[in-house]
Amino acid sequence: MKLKTTLCSSICAFLATGVTASAEGLTIWTINYTSDKQVSALTAAEAEFEKLNPGVDVEIVMRGTDEHKTALRVASGSDTGPDIYAYWAGLGLGGEYVQAGMSTDLSSYYESYGWGDRLTGPSLAFSEAFAEGKHGIPFRFSGEVVYYNKGLFEKAGIEGEPETYEDLKAAAVALKEQGIPAFTFGGTVNWHVMRLMDVILETTCGAEKHDALMAMELDWATEPCALEAFTEMKWWTDEHFLKPFMGIDNRQATTLWFGDRAAMMLEGDWHVPTIDENSDMSKYGMFAFPTGTGRLYGFAEYMYISTKSDKADLAAKFLDMFTSDEFQAAHIGAFGALSVNKNVKQGDDALELHKEWLDVFAAADGTFVNGDQAFPLDVTTEYFRVINELASGELEPQAAADAMAAFISTR
């Protein structure tokens, strides 16, 4: 009897193992997210898809930003890797993989699932930008604006939000007179300080020339607006940054901002949940950096189906669920103020700053992307270096412009 029971248990265990082993796996690689809401949304997606598709085992692998980039590049040279990978949609990042044939053309899925009708126009802009067909599906469209501390603005006697670049500079001077640094940035991650340079370039060059500079079609050394941008950048870093800043990262800068050590931060709409989780939202306001062009500074993040995946249909089904009205409505605000699904809107219970974000998105007249998404990676690395040299006082504006031009011409 005992032998029979043991035998039966073994067979049952074997069968159970067999069932588990035959479960269809779906692997998704993405970056780590800082907000609890974002992590919860991803975890919920995993659970919900498994519930809707019995026998499917979804594994979402989250890594640090650099680790994610490296892991994906290593995987691209092998036969292993994810079925779906999340990546920024710009030329220097997701665009490179699309051009290299690492992204499955999703045209048929766009048609069968009706994604083109469901998703917002600006977020879809990158899907056809880099190759024939449609590549990737947007899951997040982010904008970046200036967040400010209302109390510190009041202390400096600043009435109203700056509407022009000159207003913003005047506000910085007024803050300085009260001993308050205008901005806090974290220099160790490079891309944080870069944001200010990006928006200043948009301000001094205007939309067309800015785009041409980022496309490396204009000469940085001889273009007056590039020199002017570096000169302005130096003014800000010399006079109006909370110092020291080169030895801290963006999270430390955020902590200092919450501690009222500086008046402003240049952050994305993902910053709203962070404020909500760490401080009193009524203390803060926001306004688009007054570039004068009306374009919104921001970028899209896409989920791509790898060409190495043999589960494209299942992967597409997951993407369909993730961008569906139901799922997006259940997790509205988790990845930003604006859902990529045009049928899903923030309700009256939305966070106050998220409501303001809707106005910013609505008022935007086009977009321009972050420098590290616009440039190829080697130029991005040099762009970081030049900005940091300038910010550290090691490089004068003309030398900075010359360095950019020299690198681009010899790369």
Place this chain on the structure above:
Amino acid sequence: MLLAPALAIYTLFAIWPLIDVFILSFQDWNGINENREWVGLRNYYHILYNDPVFWVAFRNTVIWTIMSVIFPPVLGLFLALGLNQNLIGRAPLRAIYYLPVIIAPIAVATMWRWMYDPFFGLFTQLLTNAGLAQLIPDWLGDKDVALYSIFVAYVWQSVGFSMVLFLAGLQSVDRSLIDAARIDGANRRKIFEHVTLPALRPTITIVLVLSTISSLKAFDIVYGMTGGGPAQSTQMLALWAFTQSMEIFNYGRGSAVSVVLLTITLAIVVPYMSWSQRREEDAQ
């Protein structure tokens, strides 16, 4: 025949990657494309003449190596000499000094990064409490200070390693020679100079060679503390090879930097080892 399995594994995981890196240094490859384009010496030309970071990384590697073969070995030797005496608590002290060696460099980097935090870090607090707030540098954010700030953390971590090697070396010093020198009237300094130090020569060679090799390939602690910043001012050749390959994804240029680094390492280590071996043989 018995060596074959080990040789096969070594060839697969050590020799072949070495050869592949050498070949890659003459190719243009971004890690995605199936074809690697043969570009001859173009990668070497670029890193030597057009790369604004290579020579900074080269200079930093030289400075780091020079400091690494001086400070940790000298401090390690002094610690070993001290802990070779009959002290109370000698064993726990040896363990305490050796402890940082077994901590992962990336953990050391994280710990020291927090200690160097310019607003809330330990050193900032200590200097502020001492009324020296105006002297607080931006430890990891100032180009002139950052490399040396990282080096202090590196010394803290690596000195125990030199100490243990010297302690082992000190056990081989013939006690009778020391007693004989003492009877002949030699003082402590003379005994150290003429008995202990010559006996430690093989150990010194090992410590210096290992220090040189580990300093030339310095990577993890720099990566963890500054990532090569600010403005690439703490870049090292090993880290720049990694950055070119795994962050910029230009495997050709990254490999060219690696080959240059390997060449420098061999150019220093091989002649030194051969000279030191000859000297030992002559002494015998």
